[in-house]
Every structure is written in structure tokens, then in C-alpha cells.
Amino acid sequence: MSEHIPGQGVALGRHGESITCMGCRIVVAAENQREHYHSDWHRVNLKRRVAGLGPISSGEFEVRVKELEEKSKQEASKKEKRERKGYFCEYCSKRFSSEKALEQHERSKRHIDQVRAANGAASEDEEMEGEETHDVVEERLEQAEMIPLTNCLFCNHISDDVEANAKHMAKLHGCFIPYVESLLSIESLLTYLGEKVGVGYACVFCSRSFSAVFSVQKHMIDKNHSRMIDSEQEWYDEYGEFYAWEDEDGMADGEEWEEVVGEEREMILSKHEAGVDREGNGASGPEEAITEDDTAVELVLNS
Known part of the structure; x- marks a missing residue:
């Protein structure tokens, strides 16, 4: 089992029969070392570290995994719905000849403004820029190898x-x-x-x-x-x-x-x-x- 490390001190090597993973900020039992270092959670925290982001806890990692799974299901359902109904933008009430044309439309400023208005999203440029920057980093972490x-x-x-x-x-x-x-x-x-x-x-x-x-x-x-x-x-x-x-x-x-x-x-x-x-x-x-x-x-x- 692993436990969180209290405080912000720098741990050197081993704690009794355990080792310190500073990437995840936990103490890992020696017999679980290899399993931990090969886990998806540890790999995600390594990617976040090199991207200048802080680590996430195992609980937060599990939540994100579930969110990604749910998002994947929603996208699959959305794609299936589009294929049945055709390539139609509900926000702008426009129909397109292909999925690529619809995706290009969804990146347009007019469509984004329509979505913001419909969802009541914040319109401050600075806030959106910050969110977009974070999204770019997260997307890069997911796709990079x-x-x-x-x-x-x-x-x-x-x-x-x-x-x-x-x-x-x-x-x-x-x-x-x-x-x-x-x-x-x-x-x-x-x-x-x-x-x-x-x-x-x-x-x-x-x-x-x-x-x-x-x-x-x-x-x-x-x-x-x-x-x-x-x-x-x-x-x-x-x-x-x-x-x-x-x-x-x-x-x-x-x-x-x-x-x-x-x-x-x-x-x-x-x-x-x-x-x-x-x-x-x-x-x-x-x-x-x-x-x-x-x-x-x-x-x-x-x-």
C-alpha cells in the first residue's frame, strides 16, 4: 500500500523498506516499486512533471479516467447520432455535407460564440485564454509518447x-x-x-x-x-x-x-x-x- 508524504521536505531514497516516488509524492512499499513505476498513474504524473504541472492524486487520476471514458462514450454516441441525422450543428442550425466540414465549422469563432451564449459560459478573453492554454497542455499530454x-x-x-x-x-x-x-x-x-x-x-x-x-x-x-x-x-x-x-x-x-x-x-x-x-x-x-x-x-x- 502507498501513503501520502506529509510536508514539503525532500526525501532521499528509501524509508525503511519503502521508497519515495517524488513524481507522485507518495511512499511506495519496496515490493510494489516495479508495479508503481509501470502504472498509468505514475506515467501521467511524469508527463505532468515534464510539462511543468503538479502531480495528481490516485483518487483524482481515477476520476479523470472515468471522465475520459464517459467523454469517449458521449463522443461515440454523438458521432452515431450525426451519422443518422446527417452533419447538423444544433447551435447554429446549419447542415453540412461531411463530418470534416462540420468539425471545421465547430472551430469557427461564430460557432464558439453561439456555444458560449447557449451555455452561459464566461466571455472574458483572459479567462478563455487560460482555459485554452490548459486544454492544449492536457491534450498534448494525452497524445504525446x-x-x-x-x-x-x-x-x-x-x-x-x-x-x-x-x-x-x-x-x-x-x-x-x-x-x-x-x-x-x-x-x-x-x-x-x-x-x-x-x-x-x-x-x-x-x-x-x-x-x-x-x-x-x-x-x-x-x-x-x-x-x-x-x-x-x-x-x-x-x-x-x-x-x-x-x-x-x-x-x-x-x-x-x-x-x-x-x-x-x-x-x-x-x-x-x-x-x-x-x-x-x-x-x-x-x-x-x-x-x-x-x-x-x-x-x-x-x-
């Missing part, structure tokens, strides 16, 4: 598996995955990046948003932005949830973690900036994590 885990984020290359894809992006594009020894799940991290580029059309490095996938991919190649952000703090804010950090007392996976903010969080960041791994050896940071030599790349995938 993440870049698959075996597809390169920056070019059209398709690898045989996730590990091969990570090697390809490191060797050809310089996109290194840091702190591999602390990574909870490479699939979860690449899923997020796939949503960021494929759904949000956002640059991995600078987070600038574009109008299409090929546009953001061209930007990342041209600007040498095919890598994670260099700033340690900004990198941690965006990617920290995908890692199980070890604190200065040596606590790691399976041990009790607390939400860490303020000075304690800065101490942990400083430790990782200094490059100390679990064995006390030098650990790679955001700028150097997986070497370009394929033989030196070792990714431990969760089973």
Missing part, C-alpha cells in the same frame, strides 16, 4: 536493450549517468528522461521547451546539450529521487531514512561533490559517471 527505453534521446539509434542504449548515449553523445552505484533503477531514470524529451519536448540540459521532438533533439546536438545539468544542486533537485543516497553514518538501502532539508541536505550534497562512494573511494559526479570505453561501463539493472 515517451521515447522508448531502448531508443536514444538524441538521435534515431535503437539499441537492443537498456544497458546498450546507456552505453550508446555515453559514448556517442557524452550523456553520462552519474552515481551508478546508488541508482535505484536505470529504467525509472530513462523513463523520466524519455518523458522529458518525448512528451515535454524539453532539453535534458537546459530544460528549454520546443514545439516538437526533432526540434529539441537538434537543439541538444547543436548546443552540446546532450548531457545532464552541470550544477550539482540543480542536478540533485531534478534527479535525486532516482537514487538511494548513503548518509555520513553509512546508512543505505533497507535502513531508516528521514526527510532531509536545509543544512543536512547540503552536507550530503557536499559529500557527493567531493566524490566519495560507498567504499570511500572516488565516485563520479554528474560530469563523469560512465566512461566512453564500453568495457568500463557497468550498469546493475534491478530485477
Whole structure:
């Protein structure tokens, strides 16, 4: 079972036998991790995150699913009714020769004004602009697709598996995955990046948003932005949830973690900036994590 996380603190990795999903803002039992990360609810919240929207609760997600199902039924019924009666606009009392002509009419200003008047909708331009902007974002989230885990984020290359894809992006594009020894799940991290580029059309490095996938991919190649952000703090804010950090007392996976903010969080960041791994050896940071030599790349995938 999952439970909501109280407060606004930043959770680091695991809480006892549970892990934190900051995308959905819940604590998930370890045995339910894979199921949660593959759920439609989690995928929707990832899409909302890369689009700059806040997460929705599981209850709100279920409500939206039911609303979409009901809307789909209504549209099917409306289409069936149109086919029986012909293509007729009840608001404007006009008949059309085809469904395409009717749909084009329904996008016209005159038709929209007629619908507003009939439904008593608000007519302020600012309010409608805000609603239309939100609708565009929601429609984009519904239609967009993440870049698959075996597809390169920056070019059209398709690898045989996730590990091969990570090697390809490191060797050809310089996109290194840091702190591999602390990574909870490479699939979860690449899923997020796939949503960021494929759904949000956002640059991995600078987070600038574009109008299409090929546009953001061209930007990342041209600007040498095919890598994670260099700033340690900004990198941690965006990617920290995908890692199980070890604190200065040596606590790691399976041990009790607390939400860490303020000075304690800065101490942990400083430790990782200094490059100390679990064995006390030098650990790679955001700028150097997986070497370009394929033989030196070792990714431990969760089973």
C-alpha cells in the first residue's frame, strides 16, 4: 500500500523498506516499486512533471479516467447520432455535407460564440485564454509518447536493450549517468528522461521547451546539450529521487531514512561533490559517471 508524504521536505531514497516516488509524492512499499513505476498513474504524473504541472492524486487520476471514458462514450454516441441525422450543428442550425466540414465549422469563432451564449459560459478573453492554454497542455499530454527505453534521446539509434542504449548515449553523445552505484533503477531514470524529451519536448540540459521532438533533439546536438545539468544542486533537485543516497553514518538501502532539508541536505550534497562512494573511494559526479570505453561501463539493472 502507498501513503501520502506529509510536508514539503525532500526525501532521499528509501524509508525503511519503502521508497519515495517524488513524481507522485507518495511512499511506495519496496515490493510494489516495479508495479508503481509501470502504472498509468505514475506515467501521467511524469508527463505532468515534464510539462511543468503538479502531480495528481490516485483518487483524482481515477476520476479523470472515468471522465475520459464517459467523454469517449458521449463522443461515440454523438458521432452515431450525426451519422443518422446527417452533419447538423444544433447551435447554429446549419447542415453540412461531411463530418470534416462540420468539425471545421465547430472551430469557427461564430460557432464558439453561439456555444458560449447557449451555455452561459464566461466571455472574458483572459479567462478563455487560460482555459485554452490548459486544454492544449492536457491534450498534448494525452497524445504525446515517451521515447522508448531502448531508443536514444538524441538521435534515431535503437539499441537492443537498456544497458546498450546507456552505453550508446555515453559514448556517442557524452550523456553520462552519474552515481551508478546508488541508482535505484536505470529504467525509472530513462523513463523520466524519455518523458522529458518525448512528451515535454524539453532539453535534458537546459530544460528549454520546443514545439516538437526533432526540434529539441537538434537543439541538444547543436548546443552540446546532450548531457545532464552541470550544477550539482540543480542536478540533485531534478534527479535525486532516482537514487538511494548513503548518509555520513553509512546508512543505505533497507535502513531508516528521514526527510532531509536545509543544512543536512547540503552536507550530503557536499559529500557527493567531493566524490566519495560507498567504499570511500572516488565516485563520479554528474560530469563523469560512465566512461566512453564500453568495457568500463557497468550498469546493475534491478530485477
